[in-house]
Structures are given as C-alpha cells and as structure tokens.
Amino acid sequence: MAANSMSKEYQALVKALGRGERGSRSLTLTESHFLIRGFSQGVGTKTQLAAALMLMRVRGETCEEVAGAALGLKSTISEQWSNLDVSIDWPCYAGKRELLPWLLLAAKVLASQGERVLLHGDPRSLSHRNHIADHVEGLNIPKASNPEEAQLALDAVGICYVDADSLSPLVAQFRELHQELGLRSLFQVAIRCTNPANAPVSLRSYFHPGLDKMHIKVAKLMAQTYLDTRHLDNSFHGSSHDKPDSGFDTKTDSTEVNHAEQAFALMGKVGIFKGVQGETEINPRISTELTITSRANSQVIHLPTRLEAFVGMNTLSSELALSSPQACLVLSQIWDQGETSDHQSGIHSKLSASVLTLAKLRQVAEASVISTLSAVYLLQGKYGNVSAAEYSADQAWRMR
Template identity: 80%
Template sequence: MKKAYQGLIKTLGRGAKGSRSLTLSEAHFLIRGFSDGIGTKVQLAAALMLMRVRGETCEEVAGAALGIKSTMSAQWSNLDVSIDWPCYAGKRELLPWLLLAAKVLASQGERVLLHGDPKSLSHRNHIAAHVEGLNIPKASNPDEAKAALDAVGICYVDADSFSPLVAQFRELHQELGLRSLFQIAIRCTNPANAPISLRSYFHPGLDKMHGKVAKLMACACLDARLPDDPYNDNLHRNFDNHFDNKLDHSMDSTAVNPAEQAFALKGRVGIFKGVQGETEINPRISTELTIATGDTSQVIYLPTRLEGFVGMNTLSSELALSPQQACLVLSQIWHHGEASDTRHESHSAFSSSASSKLGQIAEASVISTLSAIYLLQGKCQSVSQAQSLAIQAWRMR
C-alpha cells in the first residue's frame, strides 16, 4: 500500500508528457491514505503542490472531499440537520450578517449547522467570534450538536471537531504559504448530510467547479463500486493501469452510508459568489445562484437590493469594533434593526448616518440570503415570492 501511495505522486509528477491528474478514487486514497499513516506529510505536500501548479480538477476535489468525509465520525451523519452552512472564508470588513439569516431560519423550525475554521486566514472576521454573542451555541462533538439543535435549532462547529485532518492541512497551508484543494474540498463535505447545502466562492470559474464536484460526489455515493475502503485489493491491483475503473463490481452497496445516498438522490446544493468569498449573498450586486442536484442544474439571478448605495468605504474605515463590540452591534440589529455606538461613551464617534447604513446593509444582506435559501428549498417559484417571504420572515423574527 505504501508503494501504491508513492505511485500517486509519480502519477502527478512524471513530467509534461508522462503526468496526469488523479481520478476521483485516487484523490480519495491520497487523503484517506495520509490519514491512516500510509502516506507521509512530505508525500502529501508534494501531491498538493503538483496539483496546485497545474490546477486541481473537479475529480480531484470531489475525491478529496469524500476522503476528508471518510475520516469524520459516523455520528455526525446521524444528526437531523436541514441546512448545511459552511463558512470558511471570513470577511475583511463589516460583520457576518449571515448569522442573522441563520437565526431567522432556526426560528422557523429549520435545523442549521454552521461550521468553519477561524484558525485559517486568522486575519479575517470569522463567524466563530460572533456566534455566542447571538446565543448560537458552539458544539465540539455530535452529542453537543444534537442537544443544541434540539434546543434552539442551530449550532456552530469548528472544523477541527470534524476531523484531525483539518489541523494537519492548516499546518501545511501555513508552512508552504499556498492554498490547496483542501480549502475547496472542506466546504463540500456536508458532515450531517443535510438536504440543503450551501457553497460560496470568490474567484471566477469556481461556480462551475462546485457544480461539477457536487454531481461527482452524488454519483460516487450512489455507485456501489466506489471503494469506501481505501485499501480495496482490486483498486490497488489496478493502480499501475491508472485506476482504469475496473473496480470490484461485487462490492456490497450497504458499504455506502444511507444518509449520503439520500442526499445524493434528493439533496440540493446552492452555489454563489459570496461577500469576499463568505457564504452570504452580497446585496450590493446582482448574484447568480446555481442550484445543483445529482443530475440537474438551474441558474437563478438575484437582483441587488442596494442599488446605488454609497458610503461603503467610509463606513468600513469608520468601523473599528472589537469582537465584543461587534457582537453587541449584531445583537442590537437582531433586536431593534439598528445599531448604536458601542465604542465610546459619546455617540458622536459613531454617527447616526453610519448606524442607519449598517441597518440598511444588514437588512438587505439578510433578505437576499434568505431569498436564496427559500429558492434553494423550493419554497418559492419566483425571486419576487422569495423576497416577499424573506422580508416577512425578517420582520416577524
């Protein structure tokens, strides 16, 4: 098996004429083999950088996501979650309004699982710093998550609690100074197999990648031939033949998680360009929302809600809130729809104009994000219906 793992690096690094990208099964083995001590950190780093230089394929990302997911406790799959909400990008300025939208959904009976990695891109403003200020519980294991979901319909989980691979990939990222396919793959894991899952991106072209990755993962979960066991004998016999897909057709389909199969059959993935890459609709621009299933894809355009909005740069420079102050602002907007100065005893430093603009941005962000989720759930047949429902939900919170 160690020789087979070494063969993955050879496959990627044989030169311009001899190298090729990994198949989904090979990428799955790259991740799972490292997790189980077959591959070394040096081998994994070499593979990641070879893929980074060439550009990762959808098959490689899908295989990596399935490999990461295979290291997660099956107890996460047993959680009753209706919306999977990965938040890994953070924001450079302003606040995570998406948390207000998530609270609205929880108040409507949805069970929302938020997750992210605040230790990665630590200079950014991650939701982990704000959830407790909005009475959103943090959970570190499936039992705690279940208790929180049962009690209030929402919880946040640091990605480290899902898999030890998260810390190892973060260490590689920081040591090498380069991103890898892990940053995309972790967003795609949907740990609890919720029927609705969100995907955000920033760089052009990643929308199409996320759409194809979602379809590849769905097909793999429905295909009994996918080797759930990374040491499948037949897989390794075919390694030198470039994983020619002559996998063991007699493999028992019960090896595939039923919850994963259910998501593959009926799950819906919402893909959009988020604010600075974070999983929140930007109300200042029109947004293309792709709704992907295992075999279909639909594109819906969400219009801007802040046409001609000015003063964003001034507002960003005016705000310099500590995490505690930011939590207070979020709480004020949740309860009252506006914020007051939380930095000084005098209110002069935090102008009424800034307070009004903050309220505008927050409300527009929440309504736009809720609209996208209602469309993703199939609750509305049109964007205008989704927006009306979102406005009503926000006002009735």
C-alpha cells in the same frame, strides 16, 4: 495489503502527478480519495501529501481531484454527525475582511422558523479575517464540539456552530501545510463540500471565477459516488500498478452503505453562488447567479441587486474600527432592533459620532439578510420565483 506495498501505492500517486510535462497526469477521483484517506491512516507522509497538493495546485486541480479529496475528508468525519437531524448545511470558511457576518442573522431567522441549521468553519485559517466563530455566542448561537452537544443545541434553539477541527483530525494538518507553504490547496474547496450531517440542502460559496462550475461538477460526482460506492473502484484511468489494492480501508467499500449520504445524493440540493469576499452570504450590492444543482439537474436563478448605487460598504466597519465585542454588540442590537445606550461597552460615543455610518450598517444588514434568506428559500424550493421568495424573506426579517 502489506504496509510496504501500501506505501509504494501511495508514492505512485505523487509520481503520477510529477513525472514531468509529458509523463504527468491528474489523479482520478479514487486516487484523490486514496491520497487523503491514506494520509489519515498513516500510509502517506506529510511530505508526500504536500508535494501532491502543490503539484495539483500548480497545474490546477480537476473536479475529480476535488471530489475525491472531499470524499476522503468526509470519510474521516465520525458517522455520528450523519445521525443529526439537520435541514440546512452552512459552511463558512472564507471569513470577511472589514464587514460583519450578516449571514448569522439570516441563519437565526431560519432557526426561528423551525429549520435546523448547522454552521461550520475554521477561524484559525486566514486568521486575519473576520470569521463567524467570533460572533456566534454574542448572538446566542451555541458552539458544539461533538455530535452530542450539537444535537442538544439543535433541539433547543435550532442552530449551532461547529469548528472544523471538531469534525476531522485532518483539518489542523491541512491548515499547518497551508501556513507553512503559504499556498492554498484543493482542501479549501473540498472542506466546503463535506456536508457533515448530510442535510437535504447545502450552501457553497466561492470567490474566484470558474469555481461555480467546479462546485457543480464536484457535487454531481459526489452524489454519483454516494449512490454507487463501486464508483471509487471503477474510476481509475491509470495502470493497475497505480491502483491501490482493494485491501485498503477506504470506508467507502460497496458493502458499507451510508443511508444518509444516499438520501442526500437522491434528493439533496446544493446552492452555489459568489459570496461576499468568498463567504457564504449573498452580496446585496450586485446581482447574483444562484445555481441550484442536484444529481439530476441544475438551474440558474438571478437574484437582483438590493442596494442600487450604494457606495462605501467596504469602509463602514473600518470607519467604526469595532473590536470583536463591539461588533457582536452591533449584530445583537440589529437583531433585537434596539438602540445603543451609554453604558454598553463604551461603544455609545463611537457610534454617536457615526450615526450615519450605523444607519448604513443597518441598511446593509437588512439587504444582506433578505437576499440570503431568499436564496435559501429558493434552494429549498419553497417558492417558485424570486419575487415571492424576497417578499417572504422581508416579512420573516420584520417579524423576527
């Protein structure tokens, strides 16, 4: 297709979204995929993309739009990531406010049990939050910047962290738009759904009510598309004028079959829950609905509260006012079951003045790890009920 014609087709997407109260409509899955993929190939401009994202944001993004965007993002991730042998996909994009990322301790337990865990996130987005990227190395979790490094780390210790910028060149551009406009877009949900290595189980967290239903529908739409890539061609609701020509390189043409994606679509499961401050970690202070969804069905499992009547959680870390190195030290000490000593980074005096606070931190850490491990075990189908999963999680944590 000629470049000029391609540009007009891209412009038609913005027009479809912005024709006014009566004339506008949402994008189909294919059109949303084209919005992202077309921008990555230089067909659409940054201005057009920003306008489309904000028009969708004001109206409220549909599941088809998010699924199409996730597929578009996935198409910009090198297929070398698909060749990695990963058993658990763990996206961590929200960060926390004051609390420490206890999920890393749960991930280390799983790695010690033979799982291969791929953590990924974006510490440059919402930089005021406490992201796992600042703590992984303190817990001896390797960072990887390419599939080769990730493979070496997974083979060596069964776990690694990857910055989202190393996955797709679009991450930085979406981040710039977010920071420039001051508004989130469908990207924040879509990036969580990419599952770069097509692991058989993938975790998805959310914060705002209703996003659980969106994640369920998005997961099913993506699975449907992985199994039948013609779904992209057949999903247009608009006129033929709105439909991009088949000459566009979508990387999801029906002749191109990604067997790893199809395997995930057939057998993979996604665990969806409201995480602590939106991060991918079970909150032990409340009962949590864990939705396990696959292409064929979905089920809801209720995880009980582990910290009944616990108060003051949000102020624990702020009371200590830990620097990043000190926070890493607390995490590693809890993992090692060690005690604080006088010579360790000057943290002894701070902690000795807050012995009760540190004891509470340990209590929160243990409850968070056991709850999060239980959710992963249930997602994997290792146990048929919550009690068995919790017992196994408790034993795994104690035997680490």
